[in-house]
Amino acid sequence: MNNIKLYCILIALLLCFGCSNTKYLPEGDMLYVGGEVKVEDSSLSRSDRKALANELKTLIRPRPNRGFLGLRPRLWVYNIAGEPKKEKGFRYWLRNKVGEPPVLFSQVDSDYNADVLQNRVENKGYFKARTSADSTSRNRRAKALYTVRPGRQYTIRNVIFPSDSAATPLDSAIATLQRRSRLKPGSPYDLDVIKAERERIDQRLKNRGYFYFSPDYILVQVDSTVGNRQADLFVKVKEETPQHARQVYRINKITIYPNYNLTNAQDTLQKPQATQQYKDFTIVDPDATFRPIIYDRTLFFHKGDIYSRRDHDLSLNRLVNLGTFKFVKNSFRLADTLSPSLDVYYYLTPLPKKSIRVELLAKTNSANFNGSEININWSNRNTFRAAELLTLTGFGGVEIQVSGQNKGYNVYRVGGEASLVWPRFITPIKIADSSAFVPRTKAMVNYEYQNRARLYSLNSFRSQFGYLWKNNPRVEQQLNVIDVNYVSPSRVTEEYLQRIDSLPALGKVIEKQLIFGPTYSYTYTNTMRKRERHTFYYKASLDAAGTLAGLLTGADAKGGDTKELFGVPFSQFLKTEHDFRHYLRLGRDSQLASRIIVGVGMPYGNSTELPFIRQFFIGGVNSIRAFRARAIGPGTFNPDVGGDTFLPDQSGDLKLELNTEYRAKLFSVVHGALFVDAGNIWLWNENPEKPGGRFSGDFYKELAVGTGAGLRIDVTFLVLRLDLAFPLRKPWLPEQDRWVLDQVDFGSKTWRKDNLVFNIAIGYPF
Missing domain, CATH: 3.10.20.310 (membrane protein fhac)
Structure with missing residues (x-):
């Protein structure tokens, strides 16, 4: 019955949008719904005809009203809003900011578009092309049709540069650039490639001292009379090139x-x-x-x-x-x-040598914790008169759960950090660097006091010394040769100690932890290229803790021989994490974003598990959004937590997470999203306190899966994200019952309470 109602609503919407978008049109005019390009030529393969048609279609103007699944909601909003009486107020905003005026067929200049298409195909080497324009209409909707008959494309037969023994040094310099020329015999003639070649020659000449040279001084003559639809290209310096452009400076x-x-x-x-x-x-x-x-x-x-x-x-x-x-x-x-x-x-x-900045942040997460944080940063940009950056930071924050099982278990944080950055490598060996980015050496000391009300308090100290450098705008690397982290509890309540009796794994959180060793990260991204159809982001990290100390002391935690430094057992492990993201641009205002995270931590020697602060977690606003933060895993393990106590965080040594999200602009600054998330965490070694938590060959059967939809308010400098998600697969259930799609019931209050997760966050999840 519910499905019948849904179908009726969809049909009503289709009729509503369809009818109302044409009845408001001016008398005698039609709604322009787009243009189509048809390439007719048997000499071209089907894929080549399709590629050429798609390229030409992007040149057609104007563009029709934006649509979604055949509907034009922004045009519909424009029409129902009506003509506002004044240039302000809700109706004006609705019509002009949310809505979109109709694109009329009378605005289409078919002959001009045909000339543009003709010019483009000729620039692509189809010198004998013919282009015609037509149109079709139905129910006051019109479409422009363009037919292109390109004929065979001309190819390059020969590319002739000046000879090595040319009369002038400039001609000789250009002759040496032929080897890497973008003009290749046998390649199709393309005016854009010719322009790119002129730019390439100009760039190479400027690197050789020709300061006043310009691409306009390069002439590429085309002889298309050599027969068999071929052309010879002659690369020359224009005779009118001034003398100062011919000199090396x-x-x-x-x-x-x-x-x-x-x-x-x-x-x-x-x-x-x-x-x-x-x-x-x-x-x-x-x-x-x-x-x-x-x-x-x-x-x-x-x-x-x-x-x-x-x-x-x-x-x-x-x-x-x-x-x-x-x-x-x-x-x-x-x-x-x-x-x-x-x-x-x-x-x-x-810039001003010294500055102070105060930041006040608001935070929320899917564990239903809300709070705020304040940061005070003082900076000195020229500490030792060689552009060194000294930064002193003090911070404090609180996270509170107003309602829910963690109510009263508030989290309070306070601490400080001092860092000093030198704009150079500080090493015993001089390292040459010729990139556009200044390499940096960074030293940092950090302290944080965290108080989990009614449970425990932790002191955390961390110090680092390392290097940061960028090879180019896409690649950034960081190597910390010294990275020391020490965590010590200062207070543990009786309530928490009692919970440890039933869940011994909680004792890992309050253990003293000493972690030291080098860390390294590598980041690649080309997401700044907004016009690319495919863009990528990749980050890899490596953490090697306690390796040398473990070898020297002969530590063997599995055999009961745990070693200590300064009275604290040190951690020994290798950990690597890989975060790969792919962004597929589908249209002007839509994309498909996907992410896969693979993390592996291998404890050995002095450790049987990774220390809690370096373990992997999953679930939450930027992870699997259908589950509470840090609530999944490890494996099929599910702690038996009563309703009268706090919810513990779950952690693991291995992690697999997969996300995909369709993003589309709805109107103005409002964007929509549909997403599916999956993943889990596991333990490296068997832990009797967490049955089902060890990684095995059946890991794919233990993935949690969730889905949902969301809105993003994107105002450039800030993105407010609202996501509503629910689980599709729960890994802790018996294997045959883990898929819970058949239990989805939005009409049930009990189901909504137990399964719907509402997330509010700042920024995109990935």
């Missing part, structure tokens, strides 16, 4: 203004000031704000060097990447020398 003087002020720039430059000569640099810094060493590590130019655009860009990028200067710019001027030379000037406007 060297660097002469290098002058740096590290306290350049934009408000009184002329006074800064014209006023006589004391200068300092450091190697090849003339530094105008009478107050000695910065030590000259920072320029030696950021500027790639030296006197006498041939100008290079690569060194030009690297120098600017590294100056910006220091994080010390608000504005960075440079200029090149012809030097007063006999040979072609350039004087270089760098104008650097520093």
Whole structure:
């Protein structure tokens, strides 16, 4: 009966949207529902015809009203809102912000679109193409139809560059660039490739000192009369290219203004000031704000060097990447020398040396904890006059459950952190670095006191020393050669001790923990390329704790020989985690986001399990959203927790998580999502206190699965996320009963209470 009602509602919506979107149209006009391109040519394969048609379709203008499953809800909202009486208020907002005006067929210039398509196919080498336009209409809806008959595509027969023994040095330089040319004999003729080749030649020449050269000085002549639908391409320098663009320039003087002020720039430059000569640099810094060493590590130019655009860009990028200067710019001027030379000037406007920032955050999670946190950060951006960054942070926060089983077990946090970052590698061995990003050395000390009301309190100390560097905008790496973490309980209540009697695994949380060893992480992402159809994010981490100490002491926890340092058993394990994400762009405002996380922690030597603070957890607002945070696993284990006590966190040594989410813009800043999450955690070794928790070959039968839908309010600088999810598979049930799809009953209050999980969060889950 419920399904019949749902079908009736859907049919009613279809009729509602369909009828109302045309009755508001101007008399004699029709609603434009889009254009189609048909490529007719038997010489092209079916896939090539389809690819060409899809490419041409993107050029058609205007675009029709955005739709979803054949409906146009934004147009429907525009129509029902009516004409507002004033330019404000709810109706105005509904019509102009949520709604979308109709795209009328009278706005379509079919002849212009046909000319655009004709021009594009000719630029792709279909020199004898023919294009025509037509249209169809029905029920006051019109569609434009374009037919393209391209004929056979012209290919490149020969590419002729200047000879190596050319008359001018510029021609000879261009001749040496032919080997990596994008113009290949046998390839289809493509004007975009020709333009890209001109840009490539210009870039290579600028790296060889041709400062004033331009892509416009390159001429690619096309001879399409050689027969058999082929063309010869002749790469030349235009005869009208000026002399200064034909010369190679060297660097002469290098002058740096590290306290350049934009408000009184002329006074800064014209006023006589004391200068300092450091190697090849003339530094105008009478107050000695910065030590000259920072320029030696950021500027790639030296006197006498041939100008290079690569060194030009690297120098600017590294100056910006220091994080010390608000504005960075440079200029090149012809030097007063006999040979072609350039004087270089760098104008650097520093940020305030010291600053303080206060952050107040609100937090919530699927365990029904709500709270806030305050952070106070004090920074010194030039601590030792070489762009070192000193940061002192104090923080405090509270998480409270207003209703639910964890009510009264509030979490309070307070602590501080001090970090110092040097914009260089501090090592006994000098390491050369030529990337656009300044490498960094970081030292950090952190302390946190956490009080879990009615349960326990923990003191946590952590110190790190390591290196951070970026090879390019897509790859970032971090190596901590020293990473020490010490956790010690300061208070344990009688209630918690009683719970340990029934759940001995809870004792791991309050044990003293000493973890030390190197850690490493590698991150790759190209998600900044918004126009790419496929983008990726990948992060891998490696944690090797207690390896050397375990070998030296001969620790063997399985054999009962546990070793201690300073009276505390140290942890010994290897842990690696891999987070891979793929984003598939489906349209202008929709994408399919997927993620897989694989984590493996192998305790050995002095440990039988990973320490609690380094174990894996699963479930919650950024994980499997249909389950409470840290509530799943390990394996099929399910603690028998009564309704009169707190819910313990579950942890494991191995983790597998899979997520996929369809995201689409609904209107304005409101986006919708449909998602499915799956995963679980497991133990490396058998633990009698957690039966069913060990990893086995049947791990795929123990995955928890959940699904749901959500809304995202995306206002660029902030994303508010609302998700409603429910479980499809519960791994702790008997194997034949784990799928619970047949139990889904939104009409049941009991089912909703036990299964529906509402999440409020900031930002996307991945």
